Amino acid sequence: MTGKARPAPALEGVASAERLLTILSAFRKGDSALSLAELSARTGLVKTTIMRLAVSLEGFGYISRTPEGQYRLDAELLRLGMIYQQSFRLEAHVVPVLETLVERTGESASFYIRRGDNRLCLFRVDSPHRLRLHVRPGDRLPMDGSAIAQVLRLFTTSPLPPEAATLDFPLYTAGANDPHVAGMAMPAFGPEEAFAGAVCVTGPITRLTAEAAEAVRPVLREAAARLTRSLGGRMPESPALPAGRRSGE
Template sequence: MTTQTRSNASLEGVASAGRALTLLSAFRRGDDAVTLAELTARTGLVKTTIMRLAISLEEHGYLTRIPDGSYRLGAELFRLGSVYQQSFRVESYVMPALERLVVATSESASFYVRSGEHRLCLYRVDSPHRLRLHVRQGDMLPMDNSAIAQVLRIFGAVPLPPEAATTAVPLYTGGERDPHVAGMATPVFGPGESFAGALCLTGPVTRLTRDAAGAAGPMLLQVAADLTRSLGGVLPTG
């Protein structure tokens, strides 16, 4: 085999791998099975190319073809996702983000996820002020009407409800759970557009006023966007 032939074969292999990854990336949050026609529309690849790639991907467990001719993601991707989750320390990305917020705002910063009808404080960095809300990592709080719970409820829904596209973030509430406490929150996303959790600032209502929240809002949004990118996520487009 000549050097030119080997080079051409290598380039073709790279192109084929790229097309295979394009095909896998065409699957979206909320998809069950996707038709060949829809995959063609999403990827720009011709049907014969998709069918050829699908055969190889099926053999390796990345795709499954169902009887009606449509496709769904295969179990091998779930296995790889589990390996990724086990090797990926979310804490190493979230904690620096929280510390950055506390330095910038002097209010307590936390990262919450939803657990059934409760919101769970996964990570937290306290305000340097002596007057602050005493919530600890691992605390479970109700899914009330606080800014944090609203973000978890709206952006954690699958599929995203229409109100997600019209909800201005960060959300701010004062005195919803405790008359002395105010909070503001915005969503953080993981791989693709998967919801990761709520990034928030909390403080006494006498200090974290609506005006103070307005001043801190751009910083909270910037840190949330940076954290989303660090987690391999993208902000929803619709």
């Protein structure tokens, strides 16, 4: 007799764990330490709750207290970050592709993923030109109208928006979030055509003009295809219409 498959139980997060993670997520680039008042303002948690949760975070080495009574991130997070980098090793696949892009185009090349309402620069290789956009790995930028954000927005939306089928990849924008900057972006995919991230070329609008972008277009397509193969994926015949999963599904 064939039994009916039981539906997977609907699971919910643990409120106390979510509050702990909210405290860690409150730290931003450039923060050396945060006061109790700053943590409260950023998390929406009351100070007494933060103080209680901080005891657990301190006990496991995620944060520590300064002599002035402020909170700062501690070494356990660095240890986990190193484990993440060593286990994932995405850098070994992405950076050589970016280096080739810089060599062939003369402009800066980056690899972005989406994190909520931001685009996160994971890896970057700078242009040899002195005039260039200064972005560092780890920088979070808004999901604006730039080509990078458009690619991330499209391929992290499920189902894929119908207008994606009408777009010509890689996408090109000039002055979308900075009147002096132009950029091009192309999706790259992992196994089962899962979206991996956006491969991008950016430069001053005076160099990366619409005409110059036409010469970069096949180079960027080739780079995204190379990265996709390296990640164990397959570039769809039309990058606007991947048959498989999106990132995060």
